[in-house]
Amino acid sequence: MPRHLITSAIPYINGIKHLGNLVGSQLPADLFARYQRARGNEVMFLCATDEHGTPAELAAAKAGKPVAEYCAEMHEVQARIAEGFRLSFDHFGRSSSPQNHKLTQHFAGVLADRGLIREVTETQVYSKADGRFLPDRYIEGTCPNCGYESARGDQCDNCTKQLDPTDLIEPYSTISGSKDLEERETKHLYLCQSQMKDQLEQWIDTREGWPILTTSIAKKWLNDGDGLQDRGITRDLDWGIPVKKGDEDWPGMEGKVFYVWFDAPIEYIASAQEWVDSGKGDDWERWWRTDKGAEDVRYTQFMGKDNVPFHTLSFPATILGSEEPWKLVDYIKSFNYLNYDGGQFSTSRGRGVFMDQALEILPADYWRWWLLSHAPESSDSEFTWENFQSSVNKDLADVLGNFASRVTKFCRSKFGEEVPAGADYGDAEHKLIADLADKLRVYETHMEAMEVRKSAAALRAIWVAGNEYLQEVAPWSTFKEDPDKAAAQIRLALNLIRFYAVISSPFIPDASAELLTAMQTDKTSWPGDLAVELTALEPGHAFTVPDVTFRKITDDERAEWQERFAGTRD
RNA sequence: GGCGCGGUAGCUCAGUUGGUUAGAGCGAACGACUCAUAAUCGUUAGGUCGGGGGUUCAAGUCCCCCCCACGCCA
Numbered sequence: 001m002p003r004h005l006i007t008s009a010i011p012y013i014n015g016i017k018h019l020g021n022l023v024g025s026q027l028p029a030d031l032f033a034r035y036q037r038a039r040g041n042e043v044m045f046l047c048a049t050d051e052h053g054t055p056a057e058l059a060a061a062k063a064g065k066p067v068a069e070y071c072a073e074m075h076e077v078q079a080r081i082a083e084g085f086r087l088s089f090d091h092f093g094r095s096s097s098p099q100n101h102k103l104t105q106h107f108a109g110v111l112a113d114r115g116l117i118r119e120v121t122e123t124q125v126y127s128k129a130d131g132r133f134l135p136d137r138y139i140e141g142t143c144p145n146c147g148y149e150s151a152r153g154d155q156c157d158n159c160t161k162q163l164d165p166t167d168l169i170e171p172y173s174t175i176s177g178s179k180d181l182e183e184r185e186t187k188h189l190y191l192c193q194s195q196m197k198d199q200l201e202q203w204i205d206t207r208e209g210w211p212i213l214t215t216s217i218a219k220k221w222l223n224d225g226d227g228l229q230d231r232g233i234t235r236d237l238d239w240g241i242p243v244k245k246g247d248e249d250w251p252g253m254e255g256k257v258f259y260v261w262f263d264a265p266i267e268y269i270a271s272a273q274e275w276v277d278s279g280k281g282d283d284w285e286r287w288w289r290t291d292k293g294a295e296d297v298r299y300t301q302f303m304g305k306d307n308v309p310f311h312t313l314s315f316p317a318t319i320l321g322s323e324e325p326w327k328l329v330d331y332i333k334s335f336n337y338l339n340y341d342g343g344q345f346s347t348s349r350g351r352g353v354f355m356d357q358a359l360e361i362l363p364a365d366y367w368r369w370w371l372l373s374h375a376p377e378s379s380d381s382e383f384t385w386e387n388f389q390s391s392v393n394k395d396l397a398d399v400l401g402n403f404a405s406r407v408t409k410f411c412r413s414k415f416g417e418e419v420p421a422g423a424d425y426g427d428a429e430h431k432l433i434a435d436l437a438d439k440l441r442v443y444e445t446h447m448e449a450m451e452v453r454k455s456a457a458a459l460r461a462i463w464v465a466g467n468e469y470l471q472e473v474a475p476w477s478t479f480k481e482d483p484d485k486a487a488a489q490i491r492l493a494l495n496l497i498r499f500y501a502v503i504s505s506p507f508i509p510d511a512s513a514e515l516l517t518a519m520q521t522d523k524t525s526w527p528g529d530l531a532v533e534l535t536a537l538e539p540g541h542a543f544t545v546p547d548v549t550f551r552k553i554t555d556d557e558r559a560e561w562q563e564r565f566a567g568t569r570d
Numbered sequence: 571g572g573c574g575c576g577g578u579a580g581c582u583c584a585g586u587u588g589g590u591u592a593g594a595g596c597g598a599a600c601g602a603c604u605c606a607u608a609a610u611c612g613u614u615a616g617g618u619c620g621g622g623g624g625u626u627c628a629a630g631u632c633c634c635c636c637c638c639a640c641g642c643c644a
Contacts, residue, residue: 216574216575217574217575217642220573220574220642220643221644229644231644232644261644305574305575305641305642306641306642309642309644336575336576336640336641337640337641339640344640373595374582374583378575378576378583378584379575379576379577379583379640380575380576380639380640380641381582381583382581382582384581384582386581387581387582387596390581390596390597391582391595391596393607394595394596395595395596397607397609398607398609398610399609399610401607401609402606402607402609402610403606403609403610404606405605405606405607405609406605406606406607406609406610407605407606408606409605409606410605410606411605413605414605453583453584454584457583457584457594457595460595461594461595464610464611467609467610467611468610468611468612470605470606470610470611471602471603471610471611471612472611474603474604474605475605476603476604476605476606477603477604477605479605490605548607549607550607551607552607
């Protein structure tokens with residue numbers, strides 16, 4: 001039995017994520033995790049919050065809280081929202097955990113032993129008023145090229161010229177506004193990725209079937225310009241993982257922490273340790289150590305395209321460079337961006353729908369269905385309220401929800417609230433069963449391949465087949481001449497509801513559970529032989545008529561939400 | 571500016587290694603049905619596949635140039 005290790009890119013702690021973030025990693029990862037569990041495979045599905053770095057410090061300062069406290073609170077907020085969307089993490093960890101501290105320091109020590117870390121003395125801008133070194137993006141000044149007054153330290157937004165902070169005229173700190181800046185020497189550690197270029201490229205080249213988006217981004221970083229560059233992995237900050245060489249101090253690096261991109265992916269592993277330490281499991285190494293049982297694990301990562309370089313190059317460089325038997329990723333599923341109504345989602349402008357707001361206005365299943373069935377797989381895709389309304393109303397309310405409604409209500413009125421006996425299945429029924437078996441295979445094939453949109457389309461086709469069947473055999477007409485035959489038709493239709501609930505659960509877990517409750521069954525294992533599966537509810541089995549599974553979104557609601565989430569113009 | 575992913579029916583998107591009349595869902599029109607959340611089912615209409623060259627017996631599918639949109643640039 002295959003075992004699946006699945007991770008979603010870890011969301012940054014700073015604030016609540018929008019729907020584009022959700023559909024770019026956590027949600028499709030959850031779909032895959034739920035599917036693999038439903039197929040009876042063992043799954044370890046991990047995520048976490050990414051908590052270190054300057055933005056977290058600034059957000060905490062803005063909230064008037066110590067950064068540790070801020071992160072702890074925001075972690076809880078994100079965890080609750082994740083539950084709201086039914087993201088079925090086995091553990092939702094924190095990159096600030098003691099486990100990640102220790103593991104990150106361990107990797108740094110090992111990489112140093114392998115000669116893959118070098119010390120570099122460089123000049124950076126220090127703000128006396130802020131009492132800290134300033135990252136490039138927190139320094140602004142006048143552009144020496146075009147005279148724009150709010151050019152950032154890394155680039156001028158006006159003329160797009162790339163800059164060094166020291167190029168700026170009259171630079172100031174964007175944190176405090178202070179102009180009392182000076183250049184100071186500071187020492188940092190660099191990970192020698194350039195030494196590993198060939199090894200990484202060879203590794204990438206031997207990955208089979210990876211999405212074009214994934215490999216093209218990796219290749220670009222490997223070969224663009226002078227090729228893969230060494231990267232600084234430390235910062236002069238307070239909040240983060242103290243720089244240590246394993247358990248030992250690192251002379252000259254006192255008071256410094258690891259840079260967030262170094263420790264964040266290591267949290268994937270640490271999260272599994274947290275899973276054990278929080279009492280949810282007892283062996284994390286069989287998922288992560290190929291010398292301790294993880295040889296047969298298939299590891300799949302989900303992420304947005306902005307995260308691809310870290311997952312194809314930086315993190316593998318850490319793993320490969322350590323020469324230790326850690327599990328490397330087998331497949332990377334990356335996503336493009338979801339746009340909002342003709343533009344980008346914008347956190348700063350409050351444009352678009354954020355995860356907490358989405359759950360305020362509609363149940364998780366509505367969002368799950370729309371986002372997954374429109375996932376930005378091959379290119380950026382677009383959220384519009386009109387599309388959302390029509391898709392959800394048509395697919396969930398009309399095709400699926402109404403199917404359950406028409407079948408159960410018809411049965412109740414003609415045969416009562418139990419599965420009717422009557423004739424055996426005839427030609428039309430066997431034809432439908434054969435057709436569904438084919439369609440189920442298509443659905444399974446797409447799900448295995450993580451073709452999210454195609455999976456949704458295949459699932460929908462299975463729902464539609466039920467309506468086609470009903471229309472063809474018309475039990476409401478059959479009933480007038482041959483009640484026994486009508487009973488057989490509706491018996492099959494009732495069984496379809498259970499079947500739909502089971503196979504739809506990765507997409508719409510709550511609605512699936514409701515339908516199974518209505519059908520009063522706990523037979524939820526993944527369907528094998530459909531001829532058997534579609535007789536699972538036997539004559540005499542009691543059921544209840546479910547409440548409206550999916551109510552429709554009205555035009556008024558759509559208009560209201562469209563207005564509410566338009567954001568303010570800048 | 572460099573690079574990257576795209577530009578296919580009104581909308582959202584599929585289109586394997588180039589090969590017969592370019593597909594799906596939604597929307598639209600018409601019809602059927604009336605069990606159901608005015609739901610469902612069927613039929614039809616609609617595209618010079620961003621533009622221009624080229625290779626080929628044959629190109630949405632390969633090559634070159636251009637235009638547009640989006641993104642990335644450590």
